[in-house]
Amino acid sequence: MNIILMGPPGAGKGTQADFIKAKYRVPHISTGDMFRDAVKKGTPMGQEAKKYMNEGKLVPDQVTIGIVEDRLAEDDCQAGFLLDGFPRTINQAEALDKVMDKLGKKIDAAINIFVPDKILIERMSGRVSCKECGTVYHLVFSPPSQSGKCDKCSGELIQRSDDNAETAVNRLQVYIEQTSPLLDYYKNKGLLKDVDGNRDSKSVGSEIESILNGL
Ligand code: ADP
Ligand code: AMP
Numbered sequence: 001m002n003i004i005l006m007g008p009p010g011a012g013k014g015t016q017a018d019f020i021k022a023k024y025r026v027p028h029i030s031t032g033d034m035f036r037d038a039v040k041k042g043t044p045m046g047q048e049a050k051k052y053m054n055e056g057k058l059v060p061d062q063v064t065i066g067i068v069e070d071r072l073a074e075d076d077c078q079a080g081f082l083l084d085g086f087p088r089t090i091n092q093a094e095a096l097d098k099v100m101d102k103l104g105k106k107i108d109a110a111i112n113i114f115v116p117d118k119i120l121i122e123r124m125s126g127r128v129s130c131k132e133c134g135t136v137y138h139l140v141f142s143p144p145s146q147s148g149k150c151d152k153c154s155g156e157l158i159q160r161s162d163d164n165a166e167t168a169v170n171r172l173q174v175y176i177e178q179t180s181p182l183l184d185y186y187k188n189k190g191l192l193k194d195v196d197g198n199r200d201s202k203s204v205g206s207e208i209e210s211i212l213n214g215l
Contacts, residue, residue, distance in 0.1 A: 001080040007113035010123035056170030110186035113197035
């Protein structure tokens with residue numbers, strides 16, 4: 001099962017990916033997580049990516065395509081994968097098609113979680129995640145039991161530096177301009193599955209589950 005999880009920033013891709021990877025035993029490949037990890041480690045790629053991430057811009061295609069290509073060639077991706085936050089440009093989608101051809105594989109579905117802009121801003125501005133294990137919470141919609149502490153590992157909860165109001169608005173604009181054309185790209189291939197993300201996470205998850213079970 002080779003799946004792409006699409007949707008604007010804050011739509012709930014990471015939240016749904018947690019349940020999909022556990023249920024269907026596929027690796028969760030989030031380019032955002034890969035870049036944040038590289039920034040944390042201070043690698044040259046992380047230092048380069050940070051400049052774009054801090055402004056809510058996309059990291060250049062040649063960097064992003066390269067890391068995904070390498071990741072998809074790893075052993076754990078051979079029986080399937082879940083891409084989250086990639087592709088984000090037509091160029092990236094075309095590069096992904098070439099990689100899939102080379103690997104003799106195909107994309108089975110592009111699941112598009114759609115949510116109104118106003119809700120996306122609320123979701124991004126209240127998002128916090130565990131510094132240690134990465135579990136994502138929302139200060140209002142899914143708060144931790146103890147303020148500032150992860151329920152799973154007691155790690156410290158932190159806000160992403162790009163979840164401030166100004167950068168969040170930039171990211172939505174970038175999504176509209178550069179990423180939303182991909183919806184037609186996958187619709188034309190008969191792969192697009194729209195899911196209303198403006199509901200509780202369980203209902204969103206159930207719909208995704210029935211889509212995946214029908215593939
Ligand atoms: P994305 O990966 O698409 O950027 P996340 O999964 O990180 O989005 O979700 C963004 C924020 O919204 C997080 O704080 C998360 O807890 C919260 N969230 C996710 N799904 C829902 C939902 N269905 N209802 C309310 N809040 C949600
Ligand atoms: P995300 O965690 O998906 O919200 O991504 C956070 C940031 O990482 C984005 O705002 C971009 O700066 C960068 N990023 C993640 N995925 C991509 C991608 N496919 N192409 C370019 N930049 C990306």
